[in-house]
Amino acid sequence: xxxxxxxxxxxxxxxxxxxxxxxxxxxxxxxxxxxxxxxxxxxxxxxxxxxxxxxxxxxxxxxxxxxxxxxxxxxxxxxxxxxxxxxxxxxxxxxxxxxxxxxxxxxxxxxxxxxxxxxxxxxxxxxxxxxxxxxxxxxxxxxxxxxxxxxxxxxxxxxxxxxxxxxxxxxxxxxxxxxxxxxxxx
Numbered sequence: 001x002x003x004x005x006x007x008x009x010x011x012x013x014x015x016x017x018x019x020x021x022x023x024x025x026x027x028x029x030x031x032x033x034x035x036x037x038x039x040x041x042x043x044x045x046x047x048x049x050x051x052x053x054x055x056x057x058x059x060x061x062x063x064x065x066x067x068x069x070x071x072x073x074x075x076x077x078x079x080x081x082x083x084x085x086x087x088x089x090x091x092x093x094x095x096x097x098x099x100x101x102x103x104x105x106x107x108x109x110x111x112x113x114x115x116x117x118x119x120x121x122x123x124x125x126x127x128x129x130x131x132x133x134x135x136x137x138x139x140x141x142x143x144x145x146x147x148x149x150x151x152x153x154x155x156x157x158x159x160x161x162x163x164x165x166x167x168x169x170x171x172x173x174x175x176x177x178x179x180x181x182x183x184x185x186x
Contacts, residue, residue, distance in 0.1 A: 013067075013129075014077070015122040017099035017106060018055050022079030024106065024118065026069045031115055031167045032160065033129045035063040038136040040088055044096055044105075047086070054103040057119050062141040065120035065131055066108070070167050071176050074116060097178075114168045114175040135160060 016023045045058030058064050079099065083106065086096040097106045108117040120128055131150055138154040146152050153160070168175070 013123055013127045015106060015118050017079070017102050017104035017122070019102040021101040022082050022099040022104070022106060023077040025075040025077050026067070026118065027073040027075065030129055031068040031070060032133070032163045033065070033067050033120065033131050034160065035065045035131045035134045036136055037063050037134065037140040039139050040094065042139070043088060044086065048098070048105050051103045054105070055121065057105050057121055061144045061146065063134060066117040067120050067123060067129060068115045068117050070171060071114055071116055071178055072171055074178070109178055112175060114171055115164065116178060133157065133160065
């Protein structure tokens with residue numbers, strides 16, 4: 001694993017399933033942190049909630065907090081062979097990874113993208129970066145009022161897209177499949 005520090009402190013976060021059998025190292029700073037309110041995230045969250053003992057990923061306000069990481073800054077430390085793929089439809093360009101051991105949703109991947117959206121709830125509270133924005137808030141459940149403590153966008157904002165573009169440029173405009181990250185399929 002890369003040795004990265006920021007201000008003398010490690011810049012490595014770990015995400016894990018509820019029982020700890022699946023662990024993912026996230027090296028360096030996130031591309032961004034956001035809470036998504038799109039219908040797909042809500043639908044997937046409801047499907048996960050229907051699984052017995054699955055930890056919730058969607059908040060009471062209908063939002064799903066994510067930490068977006070470059071795929072080249074991920075390392076599966078353990079249990080990646082315990083992941084199942086969940087798609088809302090067979091043609092869906094997004095897939096969600098769920099740990100079979102404890103039914104914990106770990107991350108969402110836009111398969112053609114260069115990033116992995118890690119469910120923020122899978123990161124220990126002490127390591128979890130605060131959300132920077134809320135996105136696709138027009139899809140939030142009826143009657144939900146959102147605070148104005150961070151920006152609320154009805155669509156992915158220019159800042160959101162710019163940060164993704166900068167990360168992609170830093171990666172040499174590559175979009176490696178998550179299966180190429182070290183340790184996948186253990």
